[in-house]
Amino acid sequence: MKKKILVINPVATSEWNESDAEYLRKAASSDTLVELVNIERGPTTIESFYDENFAIPAILEVVKENKNSFDGIMINCFADPGINGAKEICNIPVTGPGESSMLMATLLGNKFSVVSVKKNVVPMFEIKARAIGLTKKLASIEYINISVSELERDRTKTVNEVVKSIEKAVKEKCAEVIILGCTGMLSLYTEVVRRVNVPVIEPAATALKTLEMLIDLRLNHSKIGLYTYPVFDKIKGY
Amino acid sequence: MKKKILVINPVATSEWNESDAEYLRKAASSDTLVELVNIERGPTTIESFYDENFAIPAILEVVKENKNSFDGIMINCFADPGINGAKEICNIPVTGPGESSMLMATLLGNKFSVVSVKKNVVPMFEIKARAIGLTKKLASIEYINISVSELERDRTKTVNEVVKSIEKAVKEKCAEVIILGCTGMLSLYTEVVRRVNVPVIEPAATALKTLEMLIDLRLNHSKIGLYTYPVFDKIKGY
Amino acid sequence: MKKKILVINPVATSEWNESDAEYLRKAASSDTLVELVNIERGPTTIESFYDENFAIPAILEVVKENKNSFDGIMINCFADPGINGAKEICNIPVTGPGESSMLMATLLGNKFSVVSVKKNVVPMFEIKARAIGLTKKLASIEYINISVSELERDRTKTVNEVVKSIEKAVKEKCAEVIILGCTGMLSLYTEVVRRVNVPVIEPAATALKTLEMLIDLRLNHSKIGLYTYPVFDKIKGY
Amino acid sequence: MKKKILVINPVATSEWNESDAEYLRKAASSDTLVELVNIERGPTTIESFYDENFAIPAILEVVKENKNSFDGIMINCFADPGINGAKEICNIPVTGPGESSMLMATLLGNKFSVVSVKKNVVPMFEIKARAIGLTKKLASIEYINISVSELERDRTKTVNEVVKSIEKAVKEKCAEVIILGCTGMLSLYTEVVRRVNVPVIEPAATALKTLEMLIDLRLNHSKIGLYTYPVFDKIKGY
Amino acid sequence: MKKKILVINPVATSEWNESDAEYLRKAASSDTLVELVNIERGPTTIESFYDENFAIPAILEVVKENKNSFDGIMINCFADPGINGAKEICNIPVTGPGESSMLMATLLGNKFSVVSVKKNVVPMFEIKARAIGLTKKLASIEYINISVSELERDRTKTVNEVVKSIEKAVKEKCAEVIILGCTGMLSLYTEVVRRVNVPVIEPAATALKTLEMLIDLRLNHSKIGLYTYPVFDKIKGY
Amino acid sequence: MKKKILVINPVATSEWNESDAEYLRKAASSDTLVELVNIERGPTTIESFYDENFAIPAILEVVKENKNSFDGIMINCFADPGINGAKEICNIPVTGPGESSMLMATLLGNKFSVVSVKKNVVPMFEIKARAIGLTKKLASIEYINISVSELERDRTKTVNEVVKSIEKAVKEKCAEVIILGCTGMLSLYTEVVRRVNVPVIEPAATALKTLEMLIDLRLNHSKIGLYTYPVFDKIKGY
Known part of the structure; x- marks a missing residue:
């Protein structure tokens, strides 16, 4: 069609x-x-x-x-x-991307974490997950402390920070699935996927x-x- | 001060x-x-x-x-x-008015209902209550099917509809406290209060x-x- | 691909x-x-x-x-x-079909109902929705009291019962979206969709x-x- | 009035x-x-x-x-x-003070923590928050391990312990707002406020x-x- | 032992x-x-x-x-x-009897209702169920509007009212299990059990x-x- | 009887x-x-x-x-x-044993933890607790990383790991009550009980x-x- x-x-x-x-x-x-x-x-x-x-x-x-x-x-x-x-x-x-990826994540494991940019989006996306009704499936929101406009400045550093956040979510918060919580991260997707052993969702x-x-x-x-x-x-x- | x-x-x-x-x-x-x-x-x-x-x-x-x-x-x-x-x-x-009155209502009884204007605000305010974290205290959202600009057109009818909604909330949904879910209703507040035997909160x-x-x-x-x-x-x- | x-x-x-x-x-x-x-x-x-x-x-x-x-x-x-x-x-x-359709339904409105076959599946699917973490979005599970093997026996009756259940869910339980809670209903889908004014999801x-x-x-x-x-x-x- | x-x-x-x-x-x-x-x-x-x-x-x-x-x-x-x-x-x-301050705290940030006296009040106040219906907004209950009658004995130590608990709640539990969970702490309020950069609620x-x-x-x-x-x-x- | x-x-x-x-x-x-x-x-x-x-x-x-x-x-x-x-x-x-019977009831069906004496205990026992953490399993609290001291005055009437409340809970609230929500009802237990086709728990x-x-x-x-x-x-x- | x-x-x-x-x-x-x-x-x-x-x-x-x-x-x-x-x-x-022990645990303290065998059962039993409706009472699921068939191989090590998990649950997750989350652990029960100061439930x-x-x-x-x-x-x- x-x-x-x-x-x-x-x-x-x-x-x-x-x-x-x-x-x-x-x-x-x-x-x-x-x-x-x-x-x-x-x-x-x-x-x-x-x-x-x-x-x-x-x-x-x-x-x-x-x-x-x-x-x-x-x-x-x-x-x-x-x-x-x-x-x-x-x-x-x-x-x-937010609601689509959070719903899809629930199919792929018991709990998911979102990795996003700055600290203030942590409660913001937590409220979003609660509004959709998905609090039981949310492991955590992690942030890399790099703003959207800085994501591409030092790609290696950004990817490293994303990977570090994923590892923290997996180890400490029982996340089984990861969502990249910013569509600005889509250019890093392939590299991130290569470095971790959990499903990573690119939300766009x-x-x-x-x-x-x-x-x-x-x-x-x-x-x-x-x-x-x-x-x-x-x-x-x- | x-x-x-x-x-x-x-x-x-x-x-x-x-x-x-x-x-x-x-x-x-x-x-x-x-x-x-x-x-x-x-x-x-x-x-x-x-x-x-x-x-x-x-x-x-x-x-x-x-x-x-x-x-x-x-x-x-x-x-x-x-x-x-x-x-x-x-x-x-x-x-x-929304968040202030919903929080105050939790002090005054086990569950509260909101009486508002049109049908579409029912889920809208339900989501609002959920975002604040108050779903356990919300009995229901009722609506009178009169839009904001029509509230004053036939005051007697509007008050009657509000009272009818309150009675429904009390009888069928176990509401103990009522919030007028539109600041445009404030001019009707005194009349509504006189006609019901539950606390009614004017949110403004x-x-x-x-x-x-x-x-x-x-x-x-x-x-x-x-x-x-x-x-x-x-x-x-x- | x-x-x-x-x-x-x-x-x-x-x-x-x-x-x-x-x-x-x-x-x-x-x-x-x-x-x-x-x-x-x-x-x-x-x-x-x-x-x-x-x-x-x-x-x-x-x-x-x-x-x-x-x-x-x-x-x-x-x-x-x-x-x-x-x-x-x-x-x-x-x-x-169960988990896929329930997640999709959350994108289409505030709350969804499932219309299924016999009474015992009501709690069964309620537990399913709870396990996925979607209780806040579930309006109700309705049943038509016709078993799977009887669905095709009298198609008109079956469609009528499904439509009646949908109307009940919309009117009394605030459902905005409907899921046909049995893949055996897929042959009735087109007729049901024609008769109601809410989105109906065929889960298969x-x-x-x-x-x-x-x-x-x-x-x-x-x-x-x-x-x-x-x-x-x-x-x-x- | x-x-x-x-x-x-x-x-x-x-x-x-x-x-x-x-x-x-x-x-x-x-x-x-x-x-x-x-x-x-x-x-x-x-x-x-x-x-x-x-x-x-x-x-x-x-x-x-x-x-x-x-x-x-x-x-x-x-x-x-x-x-x-x-x-x-x-x-x-x-x-x-308990219910008033917990409700007020929800207006001031995404999640609040309560800092109180001894360990046994941790579950006690958790149950209290749950009864009010506020579990989604509660970050944690912290305790300083000093009983009510000892609060004034060594004021500096007490204030230090309260501040330490606040820092823990902010850093590890994502608290954005703090409630002093004992009205016996009111004499310490001004000093505590001076030392932290989050809103602190004195419940009395x-x-x-x-x-x-x-x-x-x-x-x-x-x-x-x-x-x-x-x-x-x-x-x-x- | x-x-x-x-x-x-x-x-x-x-x-x-x-x-x-x-x-x-x-x-x-x-x-x-x-x-x-x-x-x-x-x-x-x-x-x-x-x-x-x-x-x-x-x-x-x-x-x-x-x-x-x-x-x-x-x-x-x-x-x-x-x-x-x-x-x-x-x-x-x-x-x-309250906490013991509510926990036992969860083993016997998807949801339970409590049938008790006067209207004010409805929210009181709802809060009790919430404190235990059992809200998902509670279908409803029903009341017969007969106070404890009047339960034995007209036994036939009391039993009839209890049975009526049970039928309402089963039909309208999807209760599968019933708890007699007052230990003063224990003398009526045998008669009530005889008249309904759901498990009834005597809490004492x-x-x-x-x-x-x-x-x-x-x-x-x-x-x-x-x-x-x-x-x-x-x-x-x- | x-x-x-x-x-x-x-x-x-x-x-x-x-x-x-x-x-x-x-x-x-x-x-x-x-x-x-x-x-x-x-x-x-x-x-x-x-x-x-x-x-x-x-x-x-x-x-x-x-x-x-x-x-x-x-x-x-x-x-x-x-x-x-x-x-x-x-x-x-x-x-x-699962549902019986989780319900019993709620009578004995504010929150309970389950200590079980391998990592994959952590989300499995979390879902189980959620299905029963007990998420508010569940502190955590811990695992000792020893499979069922290995439990008896080195009893001292197994007991040590169980005790370590209990201490972690008590200290970090506020557990007050422990359930041995595998009936294969029943032979270790007496030794475990002797070494901890919280109630331990043997589920069989x-x-x-x-x-x-x-x-x-x-x-x-x-x-x-x-x-x-x-x-x-x-x-x-x-």
């Missing part, structure tokens, strides 16, 4: 457009067309509630403009910014494949409860 | 400014100065994730501008829009008094974890 | 082999080869722990024989019989697509914890 | 009456009148179920005698001894301010469920 | 001594010696926190006096009044048999945590 | 029959007759899902053949293999005494829900 998918990079920079599009097209099925856009207004990386909050209006505007031209939409950031609002305004499936590809699956199964989110259509004409000044 | 409090009505209308300010000044301590502003850009009422998402950037801008001139900030909407982002950027206490006043308490106790939210300061200069286009 | 998948019908009858294989091949990607076998020894349908227990040894024997010739294995019964043992002995992904197709996704993402379950290889030569008499 | 508050020191000693009253009067609003009494019969400190059990009858007798002369009652011990019985016999609000003042808030909001606990009036004339020998 | 057991009727009346002793001796093993005493000071029945609170000091005094002369102690009331304090002061096992006999089991297994509660010995000489006026 | 109990050693070896029978007869009441059999087909020890799966059909066959000749059945392995299926086909009580004896209790109380599991009779004549090839 032919599928046309829009990937939204929820950052106000086109820096990662090309490499992300290339990566995701490789991950996609042969009958999937992947288009990728970034937002115009908002943060250059998403690492706080503050960043998310300023990214979301632009994300939703992209969703509104494109929801009739695509079969599904993926928001390309582990924090899944704007996913609830996007599901409200859409009647096509919307996925995000997982969100894309989950979206393909929903489209193939003709499944959309429910419009009778949490994701009821909002009233559109109440917004002033945007 | 003198306290200067900023109340933000997170809606792009000044319609409720006067009545809300009057109501909250009556609720405030004698040594509290209450200032109330609405936002310029955003929705006219908040009844969906979509509404919230378009209200938050303007809320955070108000917070940023005023955080050095006040002792505390209250966001005047049961959904507590932007409260996490606001806490990130502030080092003065920030409260919202509760958020204000909770804020006064935090200021008096010189307590601020923690800045070492969930509410770490964000990096401010990454936002483009705002 | 070419994928060779083995589907095991965990029942000692070839009755559904042809129709199930046809259905699943339609659901599969164009580059997936689906092979389907039933077991030789065990129950003719699975509706109790007793049935499961007598199906599993034969399932595991099929898995052992075929694990080097396929890219993934799917066990085609909502109860996911033998899935833990199968994951222990395999280093290729194994999926089942979902397990197949989930398996394809895991293979495409080169993800296998973790072998360091719950699914460590067992010692193989301790079994006598099989 | 003028408020007349009775504070009950649930110990059979007047040792802390003067200093506690002074401390609480400072914390109180200008329109609050604080009266403080101790009990005549019972333990001299509360550090076990046994102590609590022998304190409660005398607490309830004080409550019964005074419930018509005050606007609210506070039981001044972190274990909140007798608070359920007191709420049953009262129709004025009753607060305790918090219970007092929470009580003022309930009185100001004219909120009382529900009398239709958990706190229904008991039958009074069934008690013999007291 | 010979066992000497003390049963404490935690009520200030000898009214049920003879019949309870007879009933429990019948339930006991042939090598068990059952002695039964009531308390001198306290309530005549236990139906509220208030009642419990005034019963406990006398219970603990009985425990202290007798702990060296018996092999185990049973507190004969479904609310298990004073059981924590009793375990603190004892190094012989102590059981109560269950607490006695659980105590015998602990004694036979030479198991006592742990003295290193929750039930550490208290300091005895701090109590004044008792 | 005379009781005739069948103990099933769910392993295809008679190696432990004599010593286990002797041990359990010593633990039994004087009026209990204990008969012990092993299974003919299946694993020689149970240490994985795979082992369990191949043991269960033979266990259920023993149960079916003997259910009319005994008053109760005990399955003598901590994993409780086949206990659900056995309860389905029986109308006499069936117990297992506990399952036997629990079974005696259920028989004495004439309690059987519910046949209306989870343990409804299965349809017997659907199994082919056994």
